[in-house]
Amino acid sequence: MYDYLARLQLSERLIGIMTNLACALLILLIGIWLAARLANFAQRAMTRAKFDVTLIGFLRNLIYGVLIAVLIVMALQQAGVPGAPLLAALGAGGLAIGLALQGSLSNLAWGVLLIVFRPFRIGDFIRAGGNDGTVESINLMHTTLVLLDNSEAVVPNAKIGADAIINFNRRGTRRIELRVGIGYKVDIGKAMSSVQQLFEADARILTDPVPGIWTESLGDSSVNLVLRAYVRSGDVWVVQADLLRAVKERFDADGISIPFPQREVRLVDKAGNGE
Incomplete structure (x- = not known):
């Protein structure tokens, strides 16, 4: 009788775990679909509102990323992972990643600032990070410039933000x-x-x-x-x-002359001078 009850409890636990995992998987699948739809809807709304093209792409990806992060937390909680340890683990993981990727985070921070404050836009001819070129794209980590000889320069955003930015097109x-x-x-x-x-x-x-x-x-x-x-x-x-x-x-x-530098060369005959 005891063995039967133990097996019954184990079966109920397994069924509960499987149910939670199935619900978590369902939350992920439906949530990813909804997150993409919401992000695309926000993108279309910003396009109709005539937001800057670069800002639209950044905000769309930001909205999608936040929704996915919230979705993962919800799915893990549904699967039975306790909330407090999960948040602690996420915080510790974030700190470790931040220390390991200081340079990348600097590029990311400057990318956000460049997109929000917009000292230049796609199509502007600028001088930034020691390069003169036309802005082709602005990403969170780097900015792509097409140089005067049609070569392409991928400049880290931190390098652009650390120096003066000269925008040759802003005034028209x-x-x-x-x-x-x-x-x-x-x-x-x-x-x-x-x-x-x-x-x-x-x-x-x-x-x-x-x-x-x-x-x-x-x-x-x-x-x-x-x-x-x-x-x-x-x-x-x-x-x-x-x-x-x-x-x-x-x-x-x-008849207006444009002169060029001239030099007068004198030859000295040493023998004729009695030397």
Whole structure:
């Protein structure tokens, strides 16, 4: 009789354990499905609200991650794992992981800050982490830049956050600056007038701020002029190259010389000096 009762109690315990495990598995399966649906719903809602693309992806993944974490805790409790030891184990595990991944956590923290405060967005041309390039993607751990030669740089977010970030696109316009030397015998006013006409002839050069040309310095063989003008951010490289060529062609047409450094070499005949 005692053996029968013991076996009956064991069977009931096994049935209870199996039932709890089945319920925990069911919670996981249904919960994962619901978490994905809720995260996608939040993503669509943020898209309709015209949130930033980078922020949408980050918040969607954050919502999904939090839901999965809560789901795992619920499933473990349903399976019979006590809550207090579970939380203690999770805390100890989190501390150990944090100590082992200090660099990665620094990248993660800066990734969150970059996404939340948005000093730059996808498509911006920036200087960050010692690199100049167009932002292709912003992840929690790193930022991907396409450099000027079309190579790809994957820059850790901690390196970007630890240095100054220069965003060349944020204002919508950029200043181009050229330096040109003219001969000392050239009329400076004539040279400036020629350049001013080039400014007025190019519709890509903005009139506000007003473009200008100034005398920068008196060099060894030339009077050095500096040209400054503002253009839209997307036109800066093309306009700068076109303007430099136009200045050269206009100076040639107007007879304005662009001198180059010259050296005078003297040969001394030692024999002729009686040495």
